[in-house]
Amino acid sequence: MTPGTTSKINPEGDKKLVFTVKERCRVCYTCVRECPAKAIRIAGGQAEVIASRCIACGNCIKVCSQDAKIFLKEIDQVSRLIATYPKVIAMVAPSFPAEFGDYSDYRVLVGLIKSFGFSHVTEVSFGADLVARYYKEQLNLDLPAISSDCPAIVSYIERYSPDLTSKLAPVVSPMVAMARVLRKHYGDDAKLVFIGPCLAKKAESDEIDAALTFRELREMIENKRINPSKIVPADFDPPVGGRGAIFPLSHGLLQTMEVNEDVLSEKILVAGGRANFQDALREFEQGHLEGHHLHLLCCEGCILGPGMSPYPNTSPTAQRFTKKAKIISYANRKMSDLDREQWQAYLDEYSKLDFSRTFSPRDMRSVLPPTEQIKEVLYKMGKYGQQDHLNCGACGYESCEEHAIAIINGLAETEMCLPYSIEKLHKYIRELNISKEKLAHVQEALRHSEKLAGMGQLSAGIAHELNNPLGVITMYSNIIREELPPDSPVVQDINLIVEQADRCRKIVGGLLNFARKNQVNLTESDVVKLARHSIDSVIIPDNIRLRLNNKVSYPLVNLDYDQMTQVFANLLKNAVDAMPGQGEIDFDLLDTHDQLIVSITDNGTGIPPENMDKLFTPFFTTKGPGKGTGLGLPIIYGIVKMHKGDISVKSNVDPAKGPTGTTFTITIPRNRLM
Secondary structure, X not given: OOOOOOOOOOOOOOOOOEEEOOOOOOOOOHHHHHOOOOOEEEEOOEEEEOOOOOOOOOHHHHHOOOOOEEEOOOHHHHHXXXXXXXXXXXXXXXXXXXXXXXXXXXXXXXXXXXXXXXXXXXXXXXXXXXXXXXXXXXXXXXXXOEOOOOHHHHXXXXXXXXXXXXXXXXXXXXXXXXXXHHXXXXXXXXXXXXXXXXXXXXXXXXXXXXEEEHHHHHXXXXXXXXXXXHOOOOOOOOOOOOHHXXXXXXXXXXXXXXXXXXXXXXXXXXXXXXXXXXXXXXXHHOOOOOOOXXXXXXXXXXXXOOOOOOOOOOOOOOOHHXXXXXXXXXXXXXXXXXXXXXXXXXXXXXXXXXXXXXOOOOOOXXXXXXXXXXXXXXXXXXXXXXXXXXXXXXXXXXXXXXXXXXXXXXXXXXXXXXXXXXXXXXXXXXXXXXXXXXXHXXXXXXXXXXXXXXXXXXXXXXXXXXXXXXXHHHHHHHHHHHHOOOOOOOHHHHHHHHHHHHHHHHHHHHHHHHHOOOOOOOEEEEHHHHHHHHHHOOOOOOOEEEEEEEOOOOOXXXXXXXXXXXHHHHXXXXXXXXXXXXXXXXXXXXXXXXXXXXXXXXXXXXXXXXXXXXXXXXXXXXXXXXXXXXXXXXXXXXXXXXXXXXXXXXXXXXXXXXXXXXXXXXXXXXXXXX
C-alpha cells in the first residue's frame, strides 16, 4: 500500500463482510468457538457479527452447517464496473486450480472470465513473485519477524496483538503488489477486480475496486448458464506469474522464495489455521521465538479459504490434498512452459515499484474485569469453585472464566453454558410438574364443587317437597298413638311408623344442612378445648384407644366453634365405625404462623381406591343399611370450605403396602376474616 492510502477496514467505519441469517441460526455456538477474534456476540439467543472486531477470516462461514453465516457479495458492483468503464481488469489468485480443477485447460477459465466483459485477465502469482523477491532480500539483510501477506492475520495483530504491529514485515500482499503493477502497466484509469479464495481481500485495500470470491465467480457462471465448450480459450494477460503459482500452499511463500530446507528448519516457522497461528503469536509475544521469522496464515493455506466452494456434506478441510496436488501440478506445468527471459524482465522492471506499507494498531482487546465481578457471574451459573469449572467448551469459549468475561463484556449470555442450561431446564421441569400436580388438584376440587353444587340444588328440592308430607305423617301418627289404648294390637305398628318418619325427618334435615350455605359465626376459640369437646361428644368403645396429640404453639383460632365440633365429632365417629375390632385413633393438632392443621388417623380397614373420589358425594356410604345416610362427609366438606379451608384424605387397604387405615387432614386459616 503506498503512503497515504487507507485500508477499507478503518476506525471510522468498518466494512461489514459477514452476516448472520437469523432464521437459519440454530445457536450451536460453533461460530463462537471457531472465531479467533471472538467477534461474534450472542444476544437474545442470536449470533451477531461485530464488524469492528471481525478480521474477515471466514472461519464462521466454513464451520456453519446451517449456512447461517453469509458474506458480502460484490457481483452487482463488478457488473456496474464492467458496464461503466472500458478497462476493467480481473486479477485471479494463484489458488484457482484448486477451485476450478474441473477445467482441464486453464485457458478455458480465462476465456470464460473475459466473456463477462473484463478487458484483461491477469495472474496475482506475478505479484507473489515480487513479494517473495522482496522477502528474500529482506531475509538477507534484516530478518523480519512476521509475514504480512495474509490480511486476516494483519487485522488480528492490529486488533488483538497490537504490541506486535511493529514486527510485521512492511511489505504489501501479492494482491496489492499486483494492483500497483497493473496500474503501472495498463494505466491509472484501469479498474481492478480481485478474484480469489479470501474473504478478507474485500476489505484489505482501497487500491482494489472490488473483490469476488471463487464462490461468487461460480455463481456468475451458473446465472449466465455459460457452456464452457463454447468458450474461446485465452491465456493470461501479461505480466504472467512464475513460481508464485505455488504461493497458496502453507509453505508457498518460502517455496516461491526458493528458501532451502536448512534455513527453513532453523529460522522460519510456518503456522496455519486458527489455533496454530494464535499459539505462535502467543509464544512470540512471550519472547520464546526470538530470532525467528513467522509465516502465518489464518487458513491452512489459501486453498482452504472461505471463498472456496464447499464440498457437499464434508468438513471445511475436505479434498485438502487433492487441492494441493492440483496447485502443484499447475505450477509444474507453468514453470516448464514459462518464458523465463520475459518473466525475469518483468520482474526486474517492476521490482523498482514501492511495495512497502505501514500498519496501525487498533487495540480491541477486552479489558479484564475485576475478579469479584467474574466470580459473581460464575456464581450465577452455579460455578462456586474450580470443581464446578468443567471447561467443556460447549459455550464456544475455552474456559468457564473466559465465558464469564465475555458475559461481562456483553458478548455472551449465561444460557450458553450447557451444564447451567441443563440444570435450569431440570428445575423448570420440576416446577412444571409441581404446577401440573397443583392444577390437577384444583381441577379435581372444581369438578367436585360443581358436582356438590348440583347435588345441593337437587337435595334442597327433595327436602322441600318431603318436609310437608313428613310433618303430616309424623303429627297424625303421634295423634293416633296417643288415642290408642296401650294394649291395642296396632300400637307396635304405629310406633314403627313414628320411628321411621322421625328417621326420614333427620335425613331431610341433613339434606337441608348440606344444601344451604350456612353462615359461619367466627369466634376466637381454643382448638385444644374444641378437640376435647368433640371427643367427649362421641362414644369411644373400650377396645379403641384414642390419643390427642397437641403440638400447637398458639391454640387460639378464629372459627365457628359449633360447626367445627360437628366436623371433628363426625370424623371421629367414622373412624370408630371403620374399626369393628381393636384399633387406635390419633387426633393431631398442629399449627403454623397462619394455619391450623388437624389430622384424624385410624388404623381401620381403609377406603378402597375406587371409592376415594366418591367420599364427599351425598348419599354415598360404605356403612350397612340403616347405619348411615351418606351426608356426613358432604356436610363436613361444606363447613370446611365455608371456613376457607381444605380437606384431604389418604387411605390404604392393602397390608402389603404398609399399615392399613385412613387419615383426614383439615387445614384452616388461623385469622381469616369472613
